[in-house]
Amino acid sequence: MRRAFLATLFFVALVSIWHFIVQANIWSPVLLPSPKSVGEYLLGAARDGTLLQATTVTVRRLLLGYFIGVAIGLPLGLFTSASKFMEDTVGVLALGLQTLPSVCWIPLALLWFGQTESAMLFVVIMGTVWSVVIATDTGVRNIPSIYARAARTMGSRGLHKWTKVILPASLPYLVSGMKQGWAFAWRSLMAAEIYVTILTGFGLGHLLHYGRELHAMDQVIGVMLIIVLIGLITDKILFAPIERFLHRRWGTGAR
């Protein structure tokens, strides 16, 4: 209760400071709208359905791209950790491409796929896959060798070894890799939506883009808030329970 109260106090204070800065009239309201006008924009956009529609479009792209990215990246990471050949080829490729900011995929995606959903998806997948490959590979390599030795003496080998020992043993690394992959997917998608205008779906990134075009600062800040909120919620709903489970099992974490 006390924690919730303090947290609320913090955010109320933050909005109050914002409010007073606007009141002080240092910047033009065109550049810094008041919390009230941002709130009004959000309320209006929620009423006429733009917000919900844009959020649905964005989240659907995000989930689809992310899960395809994980489905490709996880097995690739297992392969690169298991075989020298894969390590020297796919591993090096992943390491290189992981450093490439995902915005850099957009020109290529546009030329290959045009202004389509496929272009969006392609950028998100490229943003996700390589970091998942690297995280999986690191996870498997960091397993204490004694687990593998103990499992071997008990007769675990082949598929059994991979599914019952190596995957669960690397779970803490895999989850942080998934989380990183999620962050990359989210960034890639926003970049793609801001740069690529397509007619099949109007996402949050597009709302942000048109906010700028129309000099509607309340829209820009409002949509940014929504984007932050989605990031927070997925972290709390998707990853926090898994991390809590891991901490309980492994006895890690300070709390």
Add this chain to the structure above:
Amino acid sequence: MSLQEELVGPPPAKLSVENVSKWYRTSRQTVHALDHVSLKIGEGEFVCLVGPSGCGKSTLLNIISGLESPDQGVVMADNEPVLNPGRHRLVMFQESALFPWLDVIGNVMFGLKLKPGLTNRERLEVAKFFIQLVGLEKFSAAHVHELSGGMKQRVALARALAPNPRVLLMDEPFAALDALTREQLYSDIQRIWHKRRKTIVFVTHNVREAVCLADRVILFSRNPGRIREQFDIPLPRPRDINSIELAEYAGRITRALKGHSAGEVSDE
């Protein structure tokens, strides 16, 4: 195999180490870990390998388990050459090597699930039996990190015993524990060995521990790793590590050890 047979267990195996040599080559040097080591271990015998660090005693244990292979020579278990790790020779490591993603019963079940010819209910029965044998029935659902060091090694012991190996290989299993916990485990291991006759090969650098547990203590020397001397320990069981007779044997072995190497062995 029926549940009843499973709870009684198979007869212990005999081991024969025949002329085994092993080298470790690194870019800077070559270590001669084992030099023409030969050793016979009878069915149900409890043998301790003692020596200074780097004398190859752990290497020999790994070769007997099948985790490593010798450069020369062969290890025979019941007249069959050891080529790979196998269910009949299970290892208990210095660190417990328990799996943190499984609870206590899950860990004990791990090896059992790989054993054919049992139903899952029978496996569960067997696992419970061994958890009870090591005195941890109240902790079957506990997570690994919630256990103390001594409890972890008990679980590791139950996990190694559950699939009914014919040989139990123990690599300094109590080295990381405090003295009181160790003494408790000495009496436990003697009780369990009395109940479930296994051939046990136990590696330690603690001479008293070796005398307390073993039928026979094998003394190694290093550079290259060789068997230096063997001592039969005919003391009655159960043995108390603090008894005077035991201390006399330990003293004799320690003196022999010091004659060969400059200290490095603790007489705790």
